[in-house]
Amino acid sequence: MSLKDEIEECGEILGKDTVDSFLVCMQCGKCTGSCPSGRITSYRTRRIINRLQAGDRSVLSDPDLWMCTTCYTCYERCPREVRITDIIRAVRNIAAREGYMSEPHRATASFVIKTGHGVPINDETKKLRKELGLPEVPPTTHKYPEALESIRKIVKKTNFDKMVGFDWDTMSLEKREKK
Amino acid sequence: MKSLVIGGGPAGLQASLDLANAGYDVYLVEQCFSLGGRAVQIVKNYPSLTFIKDFMKPLMDDVYNHEKITVLTNSEVIGVDGEAGNFKVKVEKRPTYVNLEECKDESCAKAMDVCPVEVPNEFNVGLDKRKAIFAPFSYSVPSGCVIDEKSCLHFKDGSCSKCSEVCGGINFDEKKETVEIDDIGSIIVATGFDPFDPNLRPELAYDKYKNVITSLEFERMLDENGPTKGKIIVDGKEPKSIVFAHCIGSRDKKVDNPYCSRICCMYTAKEAYMAKEKIPDATIAVSYIDMRAFGKGYEQFYEEVQKKQVLYRRGVAAEIYGNGDKVVLRAEDTLLSEPYEFSADLIVLAVGVEPRSDSAKLANVLGLQLDDCGFFVEKNVYDTCETEKDGVFIAGCCQGPKDIPDSLMQGSAAAAKAIGLMQRCNT
Ligand SMILES: Cc1cc2nc3c(=O)[nH]c(=O)nc-3n(C[C@H](O)[C@H](O)[C@H](O)COP(=O)(O)OP(=O)(O)OC[C@H]3O[C@@H](n4cnc5c(N)ncnc54)[C@H](O)[C@@H]3O)c2cc1C
Ligand code: SF4
Ligand code: SF4
Ligand code: SF4
Ligand code: SF4
Numbered sequence: 144m145s146l147k148d149e150i151e152e153c154g155e156i157l158g159k160d161t162v163d164s165f166l167v168c169m170q171c172g173k174c175t176g177s178c179p180s181g182r183i184t185s186y187r188t189r190r191i192i193n194r195l196q197a198g199d200r201s202v203l204s205d206p207d208l209w210m211c212t213t214c215y216t217c218y219e220r221c222p223r224e225v226r227i228t229d230i231i232r233a234v235r236n237i238a239a240r241e242g243y244m245s246e247p248h249r250a251t252a253s254f255v256i257k258t259g260h261g262v263p264i265n266d267e268t269k270k271l272r273k274e275l276g277l278p279e280v281p282p283t284t285h286k287y288p289e290a291l292e293s294i295r296k297i298v299k300k301t302n303f304d305k306m307v308g309f310d311w312d313t314m315s316l317e318k319r320e321k322k
Numbered sequence: 323m324k325s326l327v328i329g330g331g332p333a334g335l336q337a338s339l340d341l342a343n344a345g346y347d348v349y350l351v352e353q354c355f356s357l358g359g360r361a362v363q364i365v366k367n368y369p370s371l372t373f374i375k376d377f378m379k380p381l382m383d384d385v386y387n388h389e390k391i392t393v394l395t396n397s398e399v400i401g402v403d404g405e406a407g408n409f410k411v412k413v414e415k416r417p418t419y420v421n422l423e424e425c426k427d428e429s430c431a432k433a434m435d436v437c438p439v440e441v442p443n444e445f446n447v448g449l450d451k452r453k454a455i456f457a458p459f460s461y462s463v464p465s466g467c468v469i470d471e472k473s474c475l476h477f478k479d480g481s482c483s484k485c486s487e488v489c490g491g492i493n494f495d496e497k498k499e500t501v502e503i504d505d506i507g508s509i510i511v512a513t514g515f516d517p518f519d520p521n522l523r524p525e526l527a528y529d530k531y532k533n534v535i536t537s538l539e540f541e542r543m544l545d546e547n548g549p550t551k552g553k554i555i556v557d558g559k560e561p562k563s564i565v566f567a568h569c570i571g572s573r574d575k576k577v578d579n580p581y582c583s584r585i586c587c588m589y590t591a592k593e594a595y596m597a598k599e600k601i602p603d604a605t606i607a608v609s610y611i612d613m614r615a616f617g618k619g620y621e622q623f624y625e626e627v628q629k630k631q632v633l634y635r636r637g638v639a640a641e642i643y644g645n646g647d648k649v650v651l652r653a654e655d656t657l658l659s660e661p662y663e664f665s666a667d668l669i670v671l672a673v674g675v676e677p678r679s680d681s682a683k684l685a686n687v688l689g690l691q692l693d694d695c696g697f698f699v700e701k702n703v704y705d706t707c708e709t710e711k712d713g714v715f716i717a718g719c720c721q722g723p724k725d726i727p728d729s730l731m732q733g734s735a736a737a738a739k740a741i742g743l744m745q746r747c748n749t
Pocket of ligand 5: 612
C-alpha cells in the first residue's frame with residue numbers, strides 16, 4: 144500500500160479531501176515559519192509535508208512527527224489550504240499502528256486506560272473548579288468510576304492497548320526499545 | 323460605425339488609439355478624473371528602468387487629442403442595448419464643476435491654496451493629503467483641477483465657495499448628464515484591477531505598524547513628483563534595512579486568490595533595485611516562494627538585482643511583528659529548512675492583482691461572465707480577447723493579471739478583433 148493510500152485509510156474519519164491535501168503543498172514555508180513548536184525544536188512542518196509528497200516512509204519513525212502541538216496555526220494560515228494538522232494526526236495513526244508512538248503520547252494513552260482521562264484531575268484543578276462555583280469533580284469517570292469499565296472495553300475491542308503497549312497485569316506501559 | 327472602450331489605462335488607451343488610427347470613431351469612457359489607470363502610479367518599468375511617464379504621457383495626450391476619439395472622463399457606462407454591430411450605449415457623465423476651457427494654471431494653484439478641505443490623496447495611496455479641489459496627479463490628462471463633490475463643503479452644506487473667488491472656471495451648477503451613443507459596432511472592456519488589501523492577512527500586521535507598507539505605497543515614494551519627492555522615508559527616517567515580501571494576496575486560497583499575480587516578482591525586483599540605488603548602504607532582502615521572471619529580458623534583470631547584493635531568501639512571509647522601532651519578518655528559509663527572522667526598518671508587501679470590486683456591476687450591464695476569481699471570462703485559452711458575448715472584447719488586467727506591455731498588447735489585439743468584426747458588419 145502506498146503511503147498516500149495509508150494516509151487516506153488512517154485519516155478516513157477526517158475525510159479523503161482533507162488528508163489528501165498534502166499533495167498540493169507548494170513548499171512556501173508559511174507553516175514552519177508560523178509554528179510555535181519549530182521555534183524551540185528541530186521540527187519543520189513543511190519538511191514533514193514534503194516527505195509525505197515524496198512517499199518517504201521514514202517520516203513514520205521520525206520523533207519530529209510527535210512535536211506538533213496541534214495548535215492549528217499553520218492550518219489556519221496555509222495559502223494552499225493544506226489541512227496540515229489533520230494530516231499530521233492521520234500520519235500519527237499510521238506511525239502508532241507501526242509501533243512508533245512517542246513516549247509522552249504513550250504515557251497520555253496509559254492515563255486514559257487507567258483513569259479515563261488523558262489529563263486526570265488533580266488537587267489544584269479541583270480547587271480551581273470549586274472557586275469557579277463548579278462541582279469539585281466533573282461528570283466523567285472521576286464521578287462515575289463504573290464508566291471506566293466501558294472505556295476499557297473499547298480499549299480492548301479496538302486493540303488500543305496493544306498499540307500503546309499497555310500491560311494489564313502491572314497496569315503500566317511495557318518497556319519499548321527505540322526502533 | 324463607432325466603437326466604445328471602457329477604461330482608460332494602458333489597455334484601453336492602446337485599444338482606443340488603434341481603433342481611431344484605423345478610421346473608427348471611438349468613445350473612451352473612464353471612471354476617474356484622468357486617463358492613465360494604475361500605470362501612472364508606477365514610476366519606472368522593468369526590465370528597462372525607463373520612466374513610465376515618458377511612455378504614458380504621450381499615449382494619454384495622443385488619445386485625448388485624437389480627432390476621432392471622444393474622451394469621457396469621470397463617466398460610467400450605465401446601459402447597453404442592442405447587439406454586435408449596433409449597440410446603443412448610455413453613459414453617465416458626472417460634473418467636475420471646473421470648466422477646463424477657462425482654466426489657467428495659476429488659478430488652479432490659487433484655488434487649491436484657498437480650499438480649506440483636506441482629505442487623503444487616493445493617487446498617493448493616502449501618503450499625503452489633497453484638497454477638495456485638486457489636480458489628480460502631476461501629468462493628468464485632461465490637465466487642470468476638478469472638484470470632488472464628496473468632500474467639498476459647497477455640496478455638503480453650502481458653507482464655502484472660496485475657490486470660485488480666485489478661479490473663473492468654477493461652476494457649481496454643472497449637472498450630471500446622460501450621453502446616449504448609438505451605432506456602436508463593438509465594445510472593448512479594459513477596466514483593470516484593484517491591489518490586494520493586506521489587512522485580509524492579519525498576521526502580517528499591516529494596519530499595526532507604519533513601517534509595514536504596500537508596494538504601491540512604496541512606488542509613490544519613488545516618484546520625484548510624489549509625496550516624499552522621491553525619497554524613501556518612513557516616519558521621518560530613511561530606512562537602512564528593507565525586506566520585500568512576495569506573494570501577498572496571491573497564490574492564496576485563504577483569501578480566494580488562488581492565482582499568481584504575474585507582476586509582483588518583477589516589480590519587486592525593480593523596487594529593490596531602485597531602493598538600492600537610492601540608499602546604497604541599505605541591507606535589502608526579498609522573501610519569496612519561487613521567482614517568476616518569464617518575460618523577455620526579465621531573468622537577466624533578476625541577475626542585475628542580485629548583483630546589487632539584494633539577498634533573495636526562499637520562503638514566504640509567515641508573520642510580522644514589531645520590536646521597538648523595527649519590524650520583524652518571520653519566515654522559513656525553505657532551502658536550509660531553518661526558520662529565520664529579519665529585523666528591518668521597513669517591510670514592503672508585494673500585494674497582488676485583484677479583480678475590481680465593482681466588476682460584477684459592469685458584467686451585469688454588459689451581459690458578461692466573471693470567472694471564479696472575479697475576472698472577466700474570455701472565450702477560450704486561444705482567444706483571450708473575445709467573450710461569449712458577440713461584439714464585446716476584453717483586454718488588460720480585467721481579464722487576468724498582467725504587466726503594462728502585456729496589457730498594451732492585449733489592447734491592440736482586442737482593437738484588431740473589433741475592427742475585423744466592424745468590417746464584417748459593414749459589408
Ligand atoms: C505596485 C505595482 C507595481 C507595478 N509595477 C509595474 C511595472 O514596473 N511594470 C509594468 O509593466 N507593470 C507594473 N504594474 C502593473 C500595471 O499597473 C498594470 O499592468 C496595468 O496598470 C494594467 O493596465 P490596465 O489597462 O489593464 O488596467 P488599469 O491600469 O487598472 O486601468 C484601468 C482603468 O479603467 C478604469 N475603470 C475601471 N472600471 C471602470 C468602469 N466601470 N468604467 C470606466 N472606467 C473604469 C480605471 O479607473 C482605470 O483608469 C504594477 C502594478 C502594481 C500594483
Ligand atoms: S504553508 Fe501549506 S503550502 Fe506552504 S509549505 Fe506549509 S503546507 Fe505547504
Ligand atoms: S498545528 Fe502543529 S505544525 Fe501546525 S503550527 Fe501548530 S504546532 Fe506547528
Ligand atoms: S467650494 Fe469646495 S472645492 Fe471650493 S474651496 Fe470650498 S471646499 Fe474647496
Ligand atoms: S508574480 Fe511572483 S510575487 Fe507575484 S504572485 Fe506570482 S510568484 Fe508571487
